[in-house]
Amino acid sequence: MIILFKANVTGVLLACLELRKRPEADLIYACDPKEGEAKLKMSNPESEVIRVGFDGKVDKQPLVKSIFPNGWHRITNFDSPPLNYIDLVLRHRKCNPAELVRLLYRCEGEVDGLYCGKERLCKRYYSYMREVRNNYHRLCMFVRPVCGETVLYAHVTPKNSVSDMLCRWLAVRNPDRAVIVVDGTFAYVCNGEILGMQHFLKTSVDSIQHLVPSEDSANLEELWITYYKSQMIDNRRNHSLSKKLQPRADSGYSSMSKKDRYFVERGIHTSTLLDFGNERQGGQ
Incomplete structure (x- = not known):
């Protein structure tokens, strides 16, 4: 017996319910039916197969x-509800959806097992949830999008799959602009109706490249350098706090966050905003 399920929240929940009925069944997950059929051929094609999670939308709350x-x-202020817990864990780069289904099954109806279970698997997946959520929060803090006339653009390289969450977050706070977030070879677009597209979609970078605003025209890096130079106060530099607020591990989210970290490590030139303005006037 094989339970083939889609590697999303609905698929994991349905697979857990099926596993309760058939505890001896093997679990196979896939992102789409085509991938699922390919995995079935490689495992045991003669076994009975139950497919769940591939048919339309299902209400997750029941x-x-x-x-x-x-x-x-x-239990703590850091915990997320079960649906959010599963969604965050599935976004982790090391998550195995089949293991997650087994974890839900082992909880035997007690939700506290997800958050304070003593087994190694419980602790590992709880740490996955915390890591992904922190990854998302750091992304929102340190990524500085480029602003065009109708488009807000950001290029990110997060460790886990949270780029679409960032795209939705930016779209809610900028309803008058379409938001484009590029991650690798894919791009997420939200508020797409401004560009004549659907509200939210995932597409290739090539298809939206012509919509990306020019970073040079925005002069954002020069603006931020000006800001940092204006903040130099010799007696009030707190390097420990600066390194805490701009951790080295989070400096790779964008080119400007790398520059932020450089200023934290190397310090800021001893010039003020007035000095900077005088330099600019003298050079003209």
């Missing part, structure tokens, strides 16, 4: 209530 009938209560 599924969660079926798996955790006693409901959920926040």
